Amino acid sequence: xxxxxxxxxxxxxxxxxxxxxxxxxxxxxxxxxxxxxxxxxxxxxxxxxxxxxxxxxxxxxxxxxxxxxxxxxxxxxxxxxxxxxxxxxxxxxxxxxxxxxxxxxxxxxxxxxxxxxxxxxxxxxxxxxxxxxxxxxxxxxxxxxxxxxxxxxxxxxxxxxxxxxxxxxxxxxxxxxxxxxxxxxxxxxxxxxxxxxxxxxxxxxxxxxxxxxxxxxxxxxxxxxxxxxxxxxxxxxxxxxxxxxxxxxxxxxxxxxxxxxxxxxxxxxxxxxxxxxxxxxxxxxxxxxxxxxxxxxxxxxxxxxxxxxxxxxxxxxxxxxxxxxxxxxxxxxxxxxxxxxxx
Amino acid sequence: xxxxxxxxxxxxxxxxxxxxxxxxxxxxxxxxxxxxxxxxxxxxxxxxxxxxxxxxxxxxxxxxxxxxxxxxxxxxxxxxxxxxxxxxxxxxxxxxxxxxxxxxxxxxxxxxxxxxxxxxxxxxxxxxxxxxxxxxxxxxxxxxxxxxxxxxxxxxxxxxxxxxxxxxxxxxxxxxxxxxxxxxxxxxxxxxxxxxxxxxxxxxxxxxxxxxxxxxxxxxxxxxxxxxxxxxxxxxxxxxxxxxxxxxxxxxxxxxxxxxxxxxxxxxxxxxxxxxxxxxxxxxxxxxxxxxxxxxxxxxxxxxxxxxxxxxxxxxxxxxxxxxxxxxxxxxxxxxxx
Numbered sequence: 001x002x003x004x005x006x007x008x009x010x011x012x013x014x015x016x017x018x019x020x021x022x023x024x025x026x027x028x029x030x031x032x033x034x035x036x037x038x039x040x041x042x043x044x045x046x047x048x049x050x051x052x053x054x055x056x057x058x059x060x061x062x063x064x065x066x067x068x069x070x071x072x073x074x075x076x077x078x079x080x081x082x083x084x085x086x087x088x089x090x091x092x093x094x095x096x097x098x099x100x101x102x103x104x105x106x107x108x109x110x111x112x113x114x115x116x117x118x119x120x121x122x123x124x125x126x127x128x129x130x131x132x133x134x135x136x137x138x139x140x141x142x143x144x145x146x147x148x149x150x151x152x153x154x155x156x157x158x159x160x161x162x163x164x165x166x167x168x169x170x171x172x173x174x175x176x177x178x179x180x181x182x183x184x185x186x187x188x189x190x191x192x193x194x195x196x197x198x199x200x201x202x203x204x205x206x207x208x209x210x211x212x213x214x215x216x217x218x219x220x221x222x223x224x225x226x227x228x229x230x231x232x233x234x235x236x237x238x239x240x241x242x243x244x245x246x247x248x249x250x251x252x253x254x255x256x257x258x259x260x261x262x263x264x265x266x267x268x269x270x271x272x273x274x275x276x277x278x279x280x281x282x283x284x285x286x287x288x289x290x291x292x293x294x295x296x297x298x299x300x301x302x303x304x305x306x307x308x309x310x311x312x313x314x315x316x317x318x319x320x321x322x323x324x325x326x327x328x329x330x331x332x333x334x335x336x337x338x339x340x341x342x343x
Numbered sequence: 344x345x346x347x348x349x350x351x352x353x354x355x356x357x358x359x360x361x362x363x364x365x366x367x368x369x370x371x372x373x374x375x376x377x378x379x380x381x382x383x384x385x386x387x388x389x390x391x392x393x394x395x396x397x398x399x400x401x402x403x404x405x406x407x408x409x410x411x412x413x414x415x416x417x418x419x420x421x422x423x424x425x426x427x428x429x430x431x432x433x434x435x436x437x438x439x440x441x442x443x444x445x446x447x448x449x450x451x452x453x454x455x456x457x458x459x460x461x462x463x464x465x466x467x468x469x470x471x472x473x474x475x476x477x478x479x480x481x482x483x484x485x486x487x488x489x490x491x492x493x494x495x496x497x498x499x500x501x502x503x504x505x506x507x508x509x510x511x512x513x514x515x516x517x518x519x520x521x522x523x524x525x526x527x528x529x530x531x532x533x534x535x536x537x538x539x540x541x542x543x544x545x546x547x548x549x550x551x552x553x554x555x556x557x558x559x560x561x562x563x564x565x566x567x568x569x570x571x572x573x574x575x576x577x578x579x580x581x582x583x584x585x586x587x588x589x590x591x592x593x594x595x596x597x598x599x600x601x602x603x604x605x606x607x608x609x610x611x612x613x614x615x616x617x618x619x620x621x622x623x624x625x626x627x628x629x630x631x632x633x634x635x636x637x638x639x640x641x642x643x644x645x646x647x648x649x650x651x652x653x654x655x656x657x658x659x660x661x662x663x664x665x666x667x668x669x670x671x672x673x674x675x676x677x678x679x680x681x
Contacts, residue, residue, distance in 0.1 A: 058535040173626045174398075203397035203562060205623045208606035212622055230536060233565075233608030237615055256612045274540040275610055276569030281588075284547070285540035285569070291505050292535075 011091050011100065018090030020224050021047040021070070021109070021192050026084035028065050028248075030295075031077060037295040039065040041248035042084070044323070047192060047224040054227045054239035054256075056271075060292055062248035063228045067194045070226075071111050072101050088192070106137060110185035114197035116177035120169040126153075126180050127165030133187045152183040156213060175206035179213065186217060193218070194226045199234065211238060232275055236260060241329075244268045247293055247303035249320075254330040264332035264341045266308045302334070310336045351556050352386040352409070352442070352524055357418035359404050363631060376631045378404040380580035381418070383657070384558075386524065391550065391557040393571030393588070395564055395603070399627050401580040402560045406528040409558065410444045411435070422524070440470055443517040447529035449509035453501040459512055460497035463487070466519040473520055486515040489552075491545060507538035511545065518549065526558045531566060543570060564607045568592055576600045579630055579638040582657055586665030594674035596663035599639045605677040619677050637669070645671045 028040040040062040047053050055063045068074045070086050072093065086093045088108060093101065113119040121129055130152060131145035140148065146165065153161035156179040169177055178198060185193060195214065199207035215238060218225050229235060235242060235256070242259050244252045244267065252265035263269040273286040290307045293299055299306055305315040314335055315321070323331045326341065334340060360375035379401045386392050396402050407413040409420060411427060420427040422441055430438050446452035453462055463483045467474050474482045484494035490511040492504075501509055510530060517525050527546070531539040547570065549555060561567050567574060568588055575585040576599065584597040595601045602621040609618065623642045628634055637655050640646040649670055657668040 058537060175626060204564070204606040205397060205602060206626070207608075208620065208622050211608075231608065232536070232610040236610045236612040237608045239612075260610070260612050271536060272610070274537050276540075276543070276565045277610075281569060284544050287540045287544060288537035291507070291538075 011089075011096075011104070013091050015090035018087065019046045020049050020089065021226075022085070022087040023066070023070065024085045024087070026066065026069060026086065027082045028062070028069050028074065028079060029082055030079050035296045038298060039079075039248055039295055040069065041298070043243075043245070043248070043250050045243050045250060045253065047226060049191065049224050050218070050222040052218070052225045052227060052238055052240045054229060054235040054242045055245055056229060056232065056235055056242055057245035058230055058271075058292055060295065061245040062295075063245050064196055065248075066245075067111065067196050067226065067228055070194060071105060071109060072098075073105075073111075103137075106133060106185075106188045106190065108190055109192040109194065110188070110190035111194040111196065112178070112181045112185045112198050114200050116174070116181045116201075117169060119181060120177065122169055125166050125168055126172070127167075130165075130180075130184055130187060133184065137188055148187075149183075152187055153180070155186075155217070156180070156183045158183075174202055175209060178202065178206075178210050182210075182213065182217070186221070189221065190223065192224045192226065194228070196228045197230070198227070200229070200231070207234070214238075232272065244271070247298050248295065249303065249333060250323075250331075251304065251333045252331065254326070254332075258327070258330060262341050264326045264330065264337045265304075265334045266310050266336075266340055267304045269340055270307075270309075310334070310339060312336070349387045350385050351388050351423060352384070352558075353421045354382055354384045354409070355419050355421070357382040357384075357405070357408060357420065358416045359401075359408055359413055360416045374631055376629075377580050377633060378630060379408060379415075380630075380633075382577075382580075382582055384575060384582070384585075386556050386558060388523070388556055389550065389554050390572045391559050391570050393567035393574040394558060394560045394577060395562065395567050395574060396577035397562065397603075397627055399579075399630065400577045401630070402562075402577055403528055405577070406444065406526045406558070406560055409526050410442055411439055412444075436470070440473070440520040441522050442524040442526065443520060443522040445510070445513050445517045445525060445527045445530045448533050449506055449513055450533070452513055453509055455501055458498050458500055459487070459492075459504075462501070462512060463497075463515045463519055466516065470520055482519070486518055489518065489549070490515045505538075506534050507541055510534060510542050514542075514545065514549070518553070521553075522555070524556045524558070526560070528560045529562070530559075532561060532563060539566070546570065564604060576603065579627060579633050581638065581668065583639065583669070584665070584667045585657070590665040593676065594664070595677065596660070596665070596667040596672035596674050597639075597669045598643050598645050598671075600667075601675050601677050602642075619675075621677070639669075645669075647671075 023043055023045050026040055026043040030037040043066050057063045069081055127149050130149035134140040134145035134148050150161050150165055158179050199210050239256045241255055243250045246267045252268045270288045288307050301317045302315045302321050305311040321333045321335050323333050324337055326332050326337055357379055358381055359379040360377050362372045363374040364370040365373045394402050408415050415428055425438055460483050463486055464479050467479050483497055487494045492511055531542050559570055571588050574588050574591040575582045578599050584600045595604055602623045605621045625642055628641055634641050636651040636653055640650040655668045655670045657666045659666055660672045662673040
């Protein structure tokens with residue numbers, strides 16, 4: 001364990017008192033043959049140790065791309081980070097050379113993906129893939145690495161870990177595979193874990209197991225967790241704070257209780273109203289009219305204005321609404337947030 | 344309960360086993376995947392029957408059996424007094440008109456090389472007697488209008504539409520032959536929440552307009568609760584509990600239903616920590632080799648000796664006001680509100 005910390009100190013400019021993870025004004029675009037697709041247009045958030053931040057949004061809102069940019073695994077080309085900073089304890093990761101970046105990955109910031117079957121290598125055993133981490137990052141011997149891998153599989157509650165270490169990913173069930181992914185992500189004791197739709201492909205009963213496991217491991221290690229999801233039920237269950245993204249921007253950021261009780265952005269409000277609720281039985285569900293914008297042609301002004309019930313002329317013109325402070329620690333990118341909250 | 348004449352679809356002892364064979368030249372049957380293993384369902388006119396369960400419980404196989412995409416190993420499917428499994432030729436073709444399907448993935452269930460007009464009009468090619476050739480373009484445009492798409496878009500291709508619009512195309516195709524029954528196999532699970540609500544609203548308004556009966560298969564329990572009048576919970580090829588939506592959601596009596604409901608995250612942070620959450624151990628056993636007796640007993644906290652010896656039948660029990668396949672059925676309120 002001590003060798004990990006030794007490696008962090010190598011990072012120049014590291015300040016242990018600085019926020020664990022800070023994303024400032026992040027811009028990512030994809031240069032495709034059909035034009036420039038602006039996937040992230042100024043994402044901002046911070047993460048503290050032990051905290052769970054949920055990034056909520058529909059497909060195409062830029063949540064996964066944000067995660068990839070933080071991890072430094074964005075496909076480039078076509079993806080380019082054009083602006084912004086990703087600071088880990090005061091160090092801007094985007095300015096680090098790739099060699100330094102590799103040390104940060106898995107050591108300090110790790111990620112788990114939605115589809116464990118395609119994220120794991122099908123031609124190596126699970127044990128090999130886990131042990132590889134220890135051998136490459138820690139220089140352990142094969143024997144020691146195997147021993148650590150078995151311990152890890154035990155920690156994520158895979159039954160008969162010793163026997164299963166020689167199995168291939170396809171021999172595991174969906175839930176077990178996701179556990180292997182979690183084990184892999186946590187192998188080197190990262191301080192930040194990014195979970196990109198970790199339970200979307202799973203059944204609800206298995207989802208409950210996995211979310212329970214994640215919460216337990218997070219508490220043991222005091223990890224910061226970024227949970228990327230579109231499931232508002234999961235968010236209500238585990239998140240401390242929520243960043244709602246729309247067309248590549250964080251349109252509202254708030255504590256979980258505030259946002260569910262009184263959303264301050266029309267999109268967050270509409271999203272919450274469109275889920276079927278008990279008292280809505282037999283009635284029409286509230287819908288958000290229209291479609292999310294194409295990222296190659298994001299509307300002028302507020303990106304949500306064509307679908308918004310509150311939209312006025314000012315919303316249809318540039319500049320886009322700034323980030324209004326609704327309450328301490330709570331922001332909304334809506335000119336009319338007072339009306340939205342007030343109702 | 345309501346009049347028997349109201350029943351538009353009824354299955355009795357519906358079974359589908361997929362053989363597992365071994366060998367290359369001389370194939371021998373070494374076992375069977377019991378995908379659907381004795382399902383009795385009733386669907387009444389104008390009603391929505393929700394079918395819920397985890398993946399691998401046989402929901403989709405059941406859907407395919409109902410629309411005749413799979414031949415059942417045993418059992419019967421009665422649609423208006425006709426046993427679909429015994430019909431042949433022209434009679435079968437005519438009977439099938441009455442029961443149509445909406446598929447899960449609107450990206451793969453529409454042929455990318457066909458225009459929307461061709462996709463929605465294809466049922467008329469197969470059943471020419473429904474709409475004469477001359478009236479078909481008009482019929483297709485009417486259908487597009489019915490599902491809320493622009494009738495002028497008949498010559499567009501599926502890739503020119505968004506996910507929600509594509510699912511509308513799938514719904515229009517299912518409506519083309521004016522069926523009484525539509526089997527919806529996970530119709531909204533591939534869609535975003537805001538789009539999901541649009542499609543659910545559309546399905547509900549079509550039901551009111553045309554008096555349709557739906558079999559609504561989904562794994563999202565809150566969606567099923569919103570749309571269904573009655574719910575059947577499946578586990579490993581069997582229905583373990585069935586009843587009105589309030590009976591199932593307010594007073595579930597089968598331990599599996601209780602666990603399933605308790606696992607659903609509630610979109611209200613105030614309920615955090617106040618829910619009675621039952622976390623099941625392990626995974627669903629293989630349907631090729633289901634446990635003896637009650638199939639849920641390997642993951643059940645109530646299991647006793649009798650559960651491994653005696654297969655509990657789906658019936659109304661002492662402490663349950665609706666059919667439940669558990670020896671120890673008793674209500675437990677797992678999703679109580681604040």
